[in-house]
Amino acid sequence: MKTSRMFYGWWVVIASIMGMIISQGPVLVFTFGIFMKPLSAEFGWSRSQVSLALTIxxxxxxxxxxxxxxxxxxKGARQVAIPALLLFGVGIMSLGLLPANLVLFYIAFAVIGLLSTGGTPTPYAMAVNxxxxxxxxxxxxxxxxxxxxxxxxxxMLAQHAVAALGWRWAYVVMGLVIVLGAGGVAWKLQNKxxxxxxxxxxxxxxxxxPHSPDKVGLNAGRALRSRTFWLIGAAFFLAALAINGCSVxxxxxxxxxxxxAGEAARIASIIGIALIIGRVGAGYLLDYLFAPFVTVFFFIGPVIGILLLxxxxxxxxxxxxxxxxxxxxxxxxxxIAYLIARYFGLRAFGEIYGYLFGLFCLGTAFGPLLMGVGQTLTGSYDAVLLLFACCMVxxxxxxxxxxxxxxLHALQKGSTVSPPASHALSGSSAS
Known part of the structure; x- marks a missing residue:
C-alpha cells in the first residue's frame, strides 16, 4: 500500500526554523544584554561604550x-546560508579572545556583523516564499x-555559561551551537x-x-522608487528601533x-516565547487578513509594554x-517577507528584502545605543522609553x-509602481 509523504516544503520550513534559532537576532541581539555587565566589569567600559559594539x-x-x-x-538560499552560518559560528567563538582594547572590540564586532549577514532571515524567507x-x-x-x-x-544558555565558565568561554559555547546548527540546516534546506x-x-x-514564482515581480530599482517601499521601510525602522532597543x-x-540577574534572564526569555506566538499568529492571520492591518495589530502590543516599563x-x-x-x-x-512577496513579488526578493532588512537593522543598531546613551547620561532609561513608545505609534x-x-503581473509589464491608496481586506493568495 502506497503511503503519503509530507510535502517537502515543510522540511524547508523545519530547516529554516533551525537556521533562525542560531541566526543574527538570537545570537547577537538577544544575548547581548547577558554579556553587557560582565564586559563592563572586566574592562571598565560604560554601557553606552559596550552597546556601541552591537550598533557597529x-x-x-x-x-x-x-x-x-x-x-x-x-546563487540560491542554500548556497549562501550554510557557509555563512559556519563562518558566523567561528566568528562568535573568536570573541572569547577579546583583549582589553576598545578599538579592537569594535573591529571584532564589525567583522561579526559582516559574518552574520548570511545568517539573517533573508535566505530562509526566499526559500519559503x-x-x-x-x-x-x-x-x-x-x-x-x-x-x-x-x-x-x-x-538562558548564555546566562548559565557566563555564570559557570565566564563570558569568554560562554562565547565559545555560543559559537559551537551555531556550527552544530548549520548541519541541521544543510540537511533539508532546498532553494525552490x-x-x-x-x-x-x-x-x-x-x-x-514546475511553476517558478520567483520569476514574477518587480526588479529592485522599481521597488526602491515606490512610495510603498519607503512607507514599509520607515515603519519597520521605527519598530526595530523601539522593540530591539528595549529587548537588548x-x-x-x-x-x-x-x-x-538569573530572574531577569528568565523574565527576558518570555520575549522569546511571545515571539514564537507572534510569529505563528501573524503568519496564520496573513493568509486571511490584509497584511498592513495585521502589522498594526502586532505593533500595538509593544506600545503598551514599553509604557508599562x-x-x-x-x-x-x-x-x-x-x-x-x-x-x-x-x-x-x-x-517584512510577506509584504515584499505581496507588493513586489519574488523576482528580486533577496535584494529587496536585503534593503528592507537593512533598514530594520539600522533600527536594531541604534535602538540599543540610544538606550545605553540615555542610561549613561541620565542614570535612567525613562526618557528613551517614552521616545520609543512614540516611535511605535x-x-x-x-x-x-x-x-x-x-x-504584480501588470506591474512587471510596466504599469505604475505605487499601489492605489484604497485597502483590501482579503486576497490572500499570492500572485
Missing part, C-alpha cells in the same frame, strides 16, 4: 545585507518562529520546488511543468531595579511587558497608508 555589528550587517540578498537571488503560495503566511510564520525559540533558549521537480504548495500546474536592555533595566514594572508586570514586546518582535521579520500610522495589494 548591526550597521555592518545593514550595509552588506542587500549585497547578500542579491547573491541569494543569483518559493515553496509556498496558498499557505505562505503560515509557512513564513512557522519558519521565522525559530527566532523566538532562539530568543527564549539562547539568553523546481530544483526537485516539485511544485509550490504541492499543486501541479495545468501544463504539468531588558535584563540590565530589571537588574537596575533590584531584580536578580516606563511606569517601573518589575515582577509579574515585567513579565507582561516582556510578552507584549515579544509579540511585536515576533511579527516583524515574517511580516508613528509606525502604526505609516502602515495604514501602504495601500492595497497590486497586480
Amino acid at each position: 555589528a548591526i550597521l555592518t550587517a545593514a550595509i552588506f545585507t542587500p549585497w547578500i540578498g542579491r547573491l541569494i537571488d543569483r 518559493c515553496w509556498f503560495i496558498r499557505r505562505r503566511g503560515l509557512a513564513l510564520g512557522l519558519s521565522m518562529a525559530g527566532i523566538g525559540l532562539g530568543a527564549a533558549l539562547l539568553p 520546488p523546481a530544483d526537485l521537480g516539485l511544485f509550490p504548495d504541492n499543486q501541479p500546474t495545468a501544463s504539468g511543468l 536592555h531588558f535584563v540590565p533595566l530589571l537588574t537596575d531595579r533590584g531584580v536578580p 516606563y511606569s517601573g514594572a518589575t515582577g509579574v508586570t515585567a513579565m507582561i511587558c516582556a510578552a507584549l514586546i515579544g509579540l511585536g518582535v515576533g511579527a516583524e521579520v515574517d511580516l 508613528v509606525a502604526c500610522v505609516l502602515m495604514l497608508f501602504v495601500g492595497r495589494y497590486p497586480d
Whole structure:
C-alpha cells in the first residue's frame, strides 16, 4: 500500500526554523544584554561604550545585507546560508579572545556583523516564499518562529555559561551551537520546488511543468522608487528601533531595579516565547487578513509594554511587558517577507528584502545605543522609553497608508509602481 509523504516544503520550513534559532537576532541581539555587565566589569567600559559594539555589528550587517540578498537571488538560499552560518559560528567563538582594547572590540564586532549577514532571515524567507503560495503566511510564520525559540533558549544558555565558565568561554559555547546548527540546516534546506521537480504548495500546474514564482515581480530599482517601499521601510525602522532597543536592555533595566540577574534572564526569555506566538499568529492571520492591518495589530502590543516599563514594572508586570514586546518582535521579520512577496513579488526578493532588512537593522543598531546613551547620561532609561513608545505609534500610522495589494503581473509589464491608496481586506493568495 502506497503511503503519503509530507510535502517537502515543510522540511524547508523545519530547516529554516533551525537556521533562525542560531541566526543574527538570537545570537547577537538577544544575548547581548547577558554579556553587557560582565564586559563592563572586566574592562571598565560604560554601557553606552559596550552597546556601541552591537550598533557597529548591526550597521555592518545593514550595509552588506542587500549585497547578500542579491547573491541569494543569483546563487540560491542554500548556497549562501550554510557557509555563512559556519563562518558566523567561528566568528562568535573568536570573541572569547577579546583583549582589553576598545578599538579592537569594535573591529571584532564589525567583522561579526559582516559574518552574520548570511545568517539573517533573508535566505530562509526566499526559500519559503518559493515553496509556498496558498499557505505562505503560515509557512513564513512557522519558519521565522525559530527566532523566538532562539530568543527564549539562547539568553538562558548564555546566562548559565557566563555564570559557570565566564563570558569568554560562554562565547565559545555560543559559537559551537551555531556550527552544530548549520548541519541541521544543510540537511533539508532546498532553494525552490523546481530544483526537485516539485511544485509550490504541492499543486501541479495545468501544463504539468514546475511553476517558478520567483520569476514574477518587480526588479529592485522599481521597488526602491515606490512610495510603498519607503512607507514599509520607515515603519519597520521605527519598530526595530523601539522593540530591539528595549529587548537588548531588558535584563540590565530589571537588574537596575533590584531584580536578580538569573530572574531577569528568565523574565527576558518570555520575549522569546511571545515571539514564537507572534510569529505563528501573524503568519496564520496573513493568509486571511490584509497584511498592513495585521502589522498594526502586532505593533500595538509593544506600545503598551514599553509604557508599562516606563511606569517601573518589575515582577509579574515585567513579565507582561516582556510578552507584549515579544509579540511585536515576533511579527516583524515574517511580516517584512510577506509584504515584499505581496507588493513586489519574488523576482528580486533577496535584494529587496536585503534593503528592507537593512533598514530594520539600522533600527536594531541604534535602538540599543540610544538606550545605553540615555542610561549613561541620565542614570535612567525613562526618557528613551517614552521616545520609543512614540516611535511605535508613528509606525502604526505609516502602515495604514501602504495601500492595497497590486497586480504584480501588470506591474512587471510596466504599469505604475505605487499601489492605489484604497485597502483590501482579503486576497490572500499570492500572485
